[in-house]
Amino acid sequence: MSTIAAFYGGKSILITGATGFLGKVLMEKLFRTSPDLKVIYILVRPKAGQTLQQGVFQILDSKLFEKVKEVCPNVHEKIRAIYADLNQNDFAISKEDMQELLSCTNIIFHCAATVRFDDTLRHAVQLNVTATRQLLLMASQMPKLEAFIHISTAYSNCNLKHIDEVIYPCPVEPKKIIDSLEWLDDAIIDEITPKLIRDWPNIYTYTKALGEMVVQQESRNLNIAIIRPSIVGATWQEPFPGWVDNINGPNGIIIATGKGFLRAIKATPMAVADVIPVDTVVNLMLAVGWYTAVHRPKSTLVYHITSGNMNPCNWHKMGVQVLATFEKIPFERPFRRPNANFTSNSFTSQYWNAVSHRAPAIIYDCYLRLTGRKPRMTKLMNRLLRTVSMLEYFINRSWEWSTYNTEMLMSELSPEDQRVFNFDVRQLNWLEYIENYVLGVKKYLLKEDMAGIPKAKQRLKRLRNIHYLFNTALFLIAWRLLIARSQMARNVWFFIVSFCYKFLSYFRASSTLKV
Numbered sequence: 001m002s003t004i005a006a007f008y009g010g011k012s013i014l015i016t017g018a019t020g021f022l023g024k025v026l027m028e029k030l031f032r033t034s035p036d037l038k039v040i041y042i043l044v045r046p047k048a049g050q051t052l053q054q055g056v057f058q059i060l061d062s063k064l065f066e067k068v069k070e071v072c073p074n075v076h077e078k079i080r081a082i083y084a085d086l087n088q089n090d091f092a093i094s095k096e097d098m099q100e101l102l103s104c105t106n107i108i109f110h111c112a113a114t115v116r117f118d119d120t121l122r123h124a125v126q127l128n129v130t131a132t133r134q135l136l137l138m139a140s141q142m143p144k145l146e147a148f149i150h151i152s153t154a155y156s157n158c159n160l161k162h163i164d165e166v167i168y169p170c171p172v173e174p175k176k177i178i179d180s181l182e183w184l185d186d187a188i189i190d191e192i193t194p195k196l197i198r199d200w201p202n203i204y205t206y207t208k209a210l211g212e213m214v215v216q217q218e219s220r221n222l223n224i225a226i227i228r229p230s231i232v233g234a235t236w237q238e239p240f241p242g243w244v245d246n247i248n249g250p251n252g253i254i255i256a257t258g259k260g261f262l263r264a265i266k267a268t269p270m271a272v273a274d275v276i277p278v279d280t281v282v283n284l285m286l287a288v289g290w291y292t293a294v295h296r297p298k299s300t301l302v303y304h305i306t307s308g309n310m311n312p313c314n315w316h317k318m319g320v321q322v323l324a325t326f327e328k329i330p331f332e333r334p335f336r337r338p339n340a341n342f343t344s345n346s347f348t349s350q351y352w353n354a355v356s357h358r359a360p361a362i363i364y365d366c367y368l369r370l371t372g373r374k375p376r377m378t379k380l381m382n383r384l385l386r387t388v389s390m391l392e393y394f395i396n397r398s399w400e401w402s403t404y405n406t407e408m409l410m411s412e413l414s415p416e417d418q419r420v421f422n423f424d425v426r427q428l429n430w431l432e433y434i435e436n437y438v439l440g441v442k443k444y445l446l447k448e449d450m451a452g453i454p455k456a457k458q459r460l461k462r463l464r465n466i467h468y469l470f471n472t473a474l475f476l477i478a479w480r481l482l483i484a485r486s487q488m489a490r491n492v493w494f495f496i497v498s499f500c501y502k503f504l505s506y507f508r509a510s511s512t513l514k515v
Ligand SMILES: CCCCCCCCCCCCCCCCCCCCCCCC(=O)SCCNC(=O)CCNC(=O)[C@H](O)C(C)(C)COP(=O)(O)OP(=O)(O)OC[C@H]1O[C@@H](n2cnc3c(N)ncnc32)[C@H](O)[C@@H]1OP(=O)(O)O
Pocket: 115, 116, 117, 118, 153, 154, 155, 230, 231, 232, 247, 248, 249, 250, 251, 252, 253, 254, 256, 257, 265, 316, 318, 319, 320, 322, 323, 340, 341, 342, 380, 383, 384, 386, 387, 388, 390, 391, 394, 395
C-alpha cells in the first residue's frame, strides 16, 4: 500500500486553479490513488452562461477523468466547487463557504495564477502576489491545516544562470509594490513596469518571484513548501500519455508548425529544452504535500522539478522528433507542408520571417480577396510571430537548476511510493514522449480523428508537389531573366550544357564498346 495515497485518505483538500492544466491533472491523480479522500474544495470563478455544477460536470466528463470514474464512482459528490474570484477581497467567497473552508481544510495546493507573459502589472500582481498573501492569511486561520503547497515556476529567477532551491530576495519589497499599485494609475504603471521588472523577461516571471517572497514573509508557523516546475508539457504516463488541454508553452508552437504556418524559429538548437511532463509535476506535488505535513521541515523547502540536469534534451532533438512525427501522423488541412528549422541568427530569422511567413500570408490573402473572401492570414501570422517572439527568451538560453531537495524526497519514499508517485525524470524516453505529445496535441487539443490520417497524408503529398512545381517555376523564371540580361550567365549556361552533352556522349560511347 502506498503511504502517500493512504495519507490523503479522509482528507479535505483545497485546490486553487483546479480548472487549469495542472489543477485538473492533480485532481485526477488524487481521486484515482486516494478514492477515500473526504472532499476536494475547488475555488472556481464564475463563468458566463455556466453554473458551478455544469463547470464541474464538464471537467469530470472529459477523457482525462475516465479512469477516475471506474475507481471512484461517486467522484461528483467529492468535489465541492466554491464560487471565488481571487482578484476580489476575501476572494468574494460567501461567509458560509469561508467558514467551511477555514474549519475543514487539511491541505492546500495553490496553483491559480495568470500565466500570460503580457498581462498588466496590476492584474498579475493581484493574482500572483496579493492573492497568494490573502490565501496565506486564510491558511493561518485553519486549525486543521497540515500543509500549504505553493506552485511557482523554475523561471521565477530566470535572471540568474544557476538557480538553487532557495527563495531569492527581490529588488523591491512585494508589499511596497502592492501598496503603490493601489494609488498609481494605469498609465504610470505601464511607464514604470520596465524599470521594476529589470532583467526579468516578462511580468509573469517577475510576479511569480514576488509571490515566492510573499510566501516566505507570510509563512508564520505554517508548514509550507514551494514547487518550481520548468516548462510543463503533456502527460508522460498517467492517466494516459499525451494529454494536453491548452496552447501554452510548446503546444501552440507544435500546432503552428504542424499546420505549416511556422517554418523557422529563432532558437538555439543546443540549448536545453527543459520540458517536464505534467504528471511528473503532480506526482512531486503529492509527495511534497505528504512530506511537508508528516515530516514538518523546519523551514520552507523549495523543490525544483526540471529535466535538464537529470535527463537533458535540446531543442534540436525535440524539433527533429516533432517533424518526424508529423510525417507519420500529420495534422489535418495544413496551410503548407510542415517543415521548419531553428536559426540562432537574427538576420536569418528576419529573412525567414519575410520569405517563409509574411510573403505566403500576403499571397494567400490576395487569393482570398480574389475569390471574394475576407483576408485573414496576414493578421494571424502577425499574432503568431508576436507570440513566438515572446517565447524566444526561453528557447535561446539554458539554465542550471539544482535538485537536492527533490532528490532527497525521492530517497525518502518507499519503493511503492516511488512507483505510484514517480517523479524520476531519468526514466523518460524523450523520443517516445515527444511522439505521444504530438499525438496528444492532435487528439485532445485539435480534436482530430485518427481515421483522417490517410486523407491528411494525401494532402501532404499534394502540397509537396505544389511546392516542387512552384520552386521549379520560380527557378526557371529567375534563370530566364538572368540569361536575358547577363553575358556571364549565358556563358555559364552554355558551359553546363556542353559539359552535360560531352559527358553523355562519352557515357554512350563507352557502353557501346562494352557490348
Ligand atoms: C531541426 C529543427 C526543426 C525545428 C522544428 C520545430 C518544431 C517545433 C518543436 C517544438 C518547439 C517548441 C518551442 C517551445 C516554446 C517554449 C516556450 C517556453 C515557455 C516557457 C514558459 C515558462 C514556464 C511557465 O512558467 S509559464 C506557463 C506558460 N505560459 C505560457 O506559455 C503563456 C504564453 N502565452 C501568452 O502569454 C499569450 O498567449 C501571448 C502573449 C503569447 C499572446 O497573447 P494574445 O493576446 O496575442 O492572444 P492569445 O489569445 O493568447 O493568442 C493569440 C494567438 O496566438 C496563438 N498562441 C497563443 N499561445 C501560443 C503559443 N504558445 N504558441 C503558438 N501560438 C500561440 C493563439 O492560438 C492565438 O492565435 P489566433 O489564431 O490568433 O487566435
